[in-house]
Amino acid sequence: MSKLSHQNQEHCASYYAATANDQTRYATLAGGHKVDVCVVGAGFSGIATALTLSERGYKVAVVEANRVGWGASGRNGGQLIGGISGEHKLVAKYGDELADTLWAMRWRGHEIIHERVTKYAIQCDLKGGYLDVAIKPRHMRALEAEYGELQRRQFPHACRLVEKKQMAEVLGTDAYIGGLINHYNGHLHPLNLCKGEAAAAVALGAEIFEQSPVTRIEHASRPRVHTAGGHVEAEAVVLAGNAYHRLERTRLSGLVFPAGSYIVATEPLHEDLARQINPLDLAVCDPNAVLDYFRLSADRRLLFGGRCNYSGREPADIKGSIVPRMLKILPQLKGKRIDYAWGGNIGIVVNRIPLLGRVSPTVFYTQGYSGHGVNFTHVAGEIMADAVGGTMERLDLFEKIKHWRIPFGQAAGSQMVALGMLYYRLKDWL
């Protein structure tokens, strides 16, 4: 995929784009604008940052290369999962002193999303209910430990372990040996959430410019964000282009690598079949590094996703690579029509810990959630807004993390990430 193929595009042909309930098209950036904060990228990271800042009274402009939610945020599995990618490493680094802060951050994205869905009446099919499944005994032991931690911390939401003999009551497959249900986790229509949050930010005075790829950031006491047709001058800039941007290479190259994840959506299933497959309407995710995930949509399609490559290049036949994986888990779906097949790029970081920091005192960045971003992008938006306002505590936690920087350019870096993933895939098999 060439660099230009990530610019000036419309939404990919996903189930989400076909069922988006807001068709607003924002203008392209033209001429000069002055705001308090300019955000680059209109995915969850950028929009959550813009909305938090707008709620706090800042004048914000968001500049997006394609459309609001065009990237991973409008294409993902829609699984709302607690936690921060790489969090055990964060806990190991910061120890007991910050364990409570990290635990709170683990669920903060859920709070923000629930608050916003209610406050701004965002129609995004938000629903509680998520099942982590175990394939091997060691996975079950990990889920038991997680359940123990939830109990120790008096987690106020319904959770329960599911033993092998009870699995048939929660899922129509014998592929798994048990699981953990958490009702605070759940699922949603990500593009409708992103568009709804964007509309809320605009209602509070934010401006959004679409089809406006940022070509460079000019560093000055008031930095300037440039596109082909205009510029935005601001007190601060937040860079939120994640796996799709190539800006600030001197500081940020070799840190985040695109990994393709792909999803198919079946035709709407008969109520009986949907109930047989997934009677509790849970989002389901397996524990492998190269994982499968699935859930029902609001109109009872099965959305089944998996990760296929680490080059960021879309496979020629998404259906051909995902459907066999789906039928292995849910053979009842044999013969069901596949109405949509699409994919997107996840931003992978070598140690899996999200990359949040500063390129300069006035240019901030947030990216690299390693496949785990619906929840954490919303926390990141709050951390970015805090940092713009001068509160650095949570930004510092992430900025102090040492990251591997892979030299030799993007292609070589992607090959190294692919090799690393081969290692994890072997571990999955063992």
Ligand SMILES: Cc1cc2nc3c(=O)[nH]c(=O)nc-3n(C[C@H](O)[C@H](O)[C@H](O)COP(=O)(O)OP(=O)(O)OC[C@H]3O[C@@H](n4cnc5c(N)ncnc54)[C@H](O)[C@@H]3O)c2cc1C
């Ligand atoms: C197929 C798939 C399934 C996934 N499933 C899940 C899931 O179920 N649960 C979960 O928690 N996470 C999931 N993820 C990960 C999650 O979607 C991401 O972590 C999250 O959406 C990242 O949001 P973002 O805003 O940082 O990036 P993106 O949503 O990718 O947004 C970045 C935006 O920046 C724009 N941009 C880039 N460069 C420029 C530029 N130069 N100028 C202007 N704009 C620019 C892009 O056009 C894009 O719109 C999945 C990801 C994929 C791809």
